Amino acid sequence: xxxxxxxxxxxxxxxxxxxxxxxxxxxxxxxxxxxxxxxxxxxxxxxxxxxxxxxxxxxxxxxxxxxxxxxxxxxxxxxxxxxxxxxxxxxxxxxxxxxxxxxxxxxxxxxxxx
Amino acid sequence: xxxxxxxxxxxxxxxxxxxxxxxxxxxxxxxxxxxxxxxxxxxxxxxxxxxxxxxxxxxxxxxxxxxxxxxxxxxxxxxxxxxxxxxxxxxxxxxxxxxxxxxxxxxxxxxxxxxxxxxxxxxxxxxxxxxxxxxxxxxxxxxxxxxxxxxxxxxxxxxxxxxxxxxxxxxxxxxxxxxxxxxxxxxxxxxxxxxxxxxxxxxxxxxxxxxxxxxxxxxxxxxxxxxxxxxxxxxxxxxxxxxxxxxxxxxxxxxxxxxx
Numbered sequence: 416x417x418x419x420x421x422x423x424x425x426x427x428x429x430x431x432x433x434x435x436x437x438x439x440x441x442x443x444x445x446x447x448x449x450x451x452x453x454x455x456x457x458x459x460x461x462x463x464x465x466x467x468x469x470x471x472x473x474x475x476x477x478x479x480x481x482x483x484x485x486x487x488x489x490x491x492x493x494x495x496x497x498x499x500x501x502x503x504x505x506x507x508x509x510x511x512x513x514x515x516x517x518x519x520x521x522x523x524x525x526x527x528x529x
Numbered sequence: 530x531x532x533x534x535x536x537x538x539x540x541x542x543x544x545x546x547x548x549x550x551x552x553x554x555x556x557x558x559x560x561x562x563x564x565x566x567x568x569x570x571x572x573x574x575x576x577x578x579x580x581x582x583x584x585x586x587x588x589x590x591x592x593x594x595x596x597x598x599x600x601x602x603x604x605x606x607x608x609x610x611x612x613x614x615x616x617x618x619x620x621x622x623x624x625x626x627x628x629x630x631x632x633x634x635x636x637x638x639x640x641x642x643x644x645x646x647x648x649x650x651x652x653x654x655x656x657x658x659x660x661x662x663x664x665x666x667x668x669x670x671x672x673x674x675x676x677x678x679x680x681x682x683x684x685x686x687x688x689x690x691x692x693x694x695x696x697x698x699x700x701x702x703x704x705x706x707x708x709x710x711x712x713x714x715x716x717x718x719x720x721x722x723x724x725x726x727x728x729x730x731x732x733x734x735x736x737x738x739x740x741x742x743x744x745x746x747x748x749x750x751x752x753x754x755x756x757x758x759x760x761x762x763x764x765x766x767x768x769x770x771x772x773x774x775x776x777x778x779x780x781x782x783x784x785x786x787x788x789x
Contacts, residue, residue, distance in 0.1 A: 460715045508693045515686045
């Protein structure tokens with residue numbers, strides 16, 4: 416249970432950083448922390464203590480050995496690829512923003528009202 | 530009942546998206562017509578589906594059959610709501626594509642625009658048809674990535690700023706959604722939507738508190754992502770290309786002078 420609570424605290428740390436930081440790069444880092452906490456949660460959902468990797472070796476081994484759930488691991492793999500796309504795209508935008516505005520401060524990057 | 534037409538809604542736009550750079554090598558004019566033709570075909574298919582038989586149809590991708598009554602593999606499901614949504618999405622895509630043939634001539638990087646347009650169409654169709662939660666998430670991400678790029682398409686100061694804000698909000702929203710899906714999987718051990726409802730209705734344990742927690746996360750995720758009413762303030766008006774499948778959009782005149 417402690418692990419799940421720690422994972423949720425990591426989620427909240429990322430969320431706090433996202434809300435509070437002014438630097439664009441720090442915002443991206445906070446977003447990544449939130450991502451990581453959710454990947455951790457997904458892996459923990461599928462984990463069984465003393466379980467082996469979900470690769471089929473032999474019917475006999477499977478009979479007396481618990482196997483961890485492979486589906487959350489697949490989901491995490493897909494989500495990592497999506498997160499890679501998110502991060503690279505958002506950093507590209509950060510570079511372009513720095514070139515246009517000359518600053519990383521979100522309070523100065525405010526031509527829009529939103 | 531099986532319906533093989535469903536897969537075309539996802540395959541055709543993806544095929545068009547990745548063949549547009551090749552097509553534009555052969556002929557510069559053809560690429561706009563490729564998008565228009567693809568979305569016309571899809572619109573005709575969706576009209577046909579709307580006036581066809583009323584029963585729910587399923588397409589199992591890869592032909593995976595259920596094992597011990599537990600569905601495995603990816604399913605595309607078309608019921609009354611998703612048929613209606615498909616018609617809305619594809620009809621709007623067709624009109625946008627026809628409008629874009631002339632409109633986009635004033636801009637550079639046309640093939641990128643049409644590629645992103647097709648990716649967005651594929652993502653929206655997939656999100657409407659998806660039969661399991663994780664597929665819904667993946668297709669929403671495909672749509673979101675394409676729309677982030679489309680918002681910043683003009684690479685002006687304001688457009689890049691709008692895209693950045695949209696990406697931060699959208700990234701957070703998709704993570705909320707993923708969190709909700711992870712909790713739902715934890716509770717029910719399945720991702721298939723029909724199976725989830727079966728498990729929840731047959732379960733003897735009272736799940737209502739956990740469900741409320743999950744619902745909150747899913748609502749926040751979808752709400753921020755689709756810019757629904759209470760989540761709208763603070764987002765830039767990124768309404769240019771974001772035709773929404775589900776979600777309520779309010780019009781805020783203060784934010785209107787940004788993108789259009």
